[in-house]
Amino acid sequence: MRLCLSTVILPYRRWHEGGRSAWQRAEELGFHTAYTYDHLSWRSFRDGPWFGAVPTLTAAAVVTERMRLGTLVTSPNFRHPVTLAKELISLDDISGGRVTLGIGAGGTGFDATALGQEPWTPRERADRFGEFVPLLDRLLSEGSVSYSGDHYSAHEARNIPGCVQRPRLPFAVAATGPRGLKLAARHGQAWVTTGDPKLFETGTPAESLGAIRDQIEKLGKACADMGSNSYAMEKILLTGFTPDRQRPLESLDAFVDFAGSHADLGITEIVIHWPIPDSDFAADEKVFERIATEGLAQLH
Structure with a gap:
């Protein structure tokens, strides 16, 4: 089973007050890629601290060596x-060629x-x-x-x-509609989904899996129409926006079950949010770190 685990670190902390240490710790934990949101602000964080994506990733590139870096999404x-x-x-130059553009x-x-x-x-x-x-x-x-x-x-x-x-540098194209999927097929080295937003509030995990399966099938058709092979394209799931949005970080077993069911659909990269206290992304940091270090091993 080909699956990698990545994280997304929101740029809400000053660099010298926890910002730098999060990116360094992400590399220590073995994440494949650490992404950040490319927004001017975001939802419940709008009235609080929020820093720019490209300067943050540039700083992260200087204090890390191996981990890939990227936006989700520009x-x-x-x-x-x-x-x-x-x-x-x-940024690609400073990082030594470790950047993916979501x-x-x-x-x-x-x-x-x-x-x-x-x-x-x-x-x-x-x-x-x-x-x-x-x-x-x-x-x-x-x-x-x-x-x-x-x-x-x-x-x-x-x-x-x-x-x-x-x-x-590689493009990871977020798309679910016909026009976006054609762009992903023509220009993308990876494809990004958050699931079906229509199911976020009232859908079930089973319905979400079915929707993502349908999205992957449509991506495959778009690739076939372009004469490309969708199996060669990385398929990224940004978690936190499916009906079972809290479940992947509840426990190691819950993560393994969630990741396995999505890997069976063809997802090749799972992205989990770095825990943020008192927010939609609150999670037990010890559980998070255990998932980072043991989660994929449990799938093999």
Whole structure:
């Protein structure tokens, strides 16, 4: 069974007051990748401390050596492909080629209006995402790019010497709809899901498993239509947003059961949230660390 375990560390702590130590501890615990959210703020954390994703990952790259680093996820809500590409090749260089870009179309909320724009419709988000991903792909793969589209432009944008990882750093594309899945199939080295949001409040774990199975089947069809092999694509589940959202961190046995049932569907990477007291991501730190060090071994 091919499965790896990763974590997501929210950027809410000052670097010298627990921020740095969390990333270092994540590497000590053996996580495959440590991600962070790429938001300007997020939900219940909006009125508290919150730091930028790329500077945080850059600092994490300096104090770690082996663990991969990434975003879950970056979106067009407040990013432009030209400036983002420059930041990413810098981060990839500083990390020695350990960066994965989780990328999605974005949604409603604070990030969607923080720059003063009107909220985009679902169609407009999809249209922008459809331009954003291919242009970013080119910017990270080519030395000079010019492009003029409906939403984004680039004029002789230089990204020399390019990424350490060739031909560019990997994309993990979050998508469930037809257009997004096509982008994942064409440009993604990995695919990201949080499950079916319609089941978050009233669904059952069994219904959630069925929905993720359907998503993976649709991804496979999109890959087949593009002439690619979906089996070669990593399939990432960000936990905390399925009906049994608290269960994976309740105990080692609960995690093993949860991870095993999703691995059977084809999920290849499980991402668990670093515990945050008094939040939606509160969890017993001892249980969390035991899952990190023993969880995958229990599946084999």
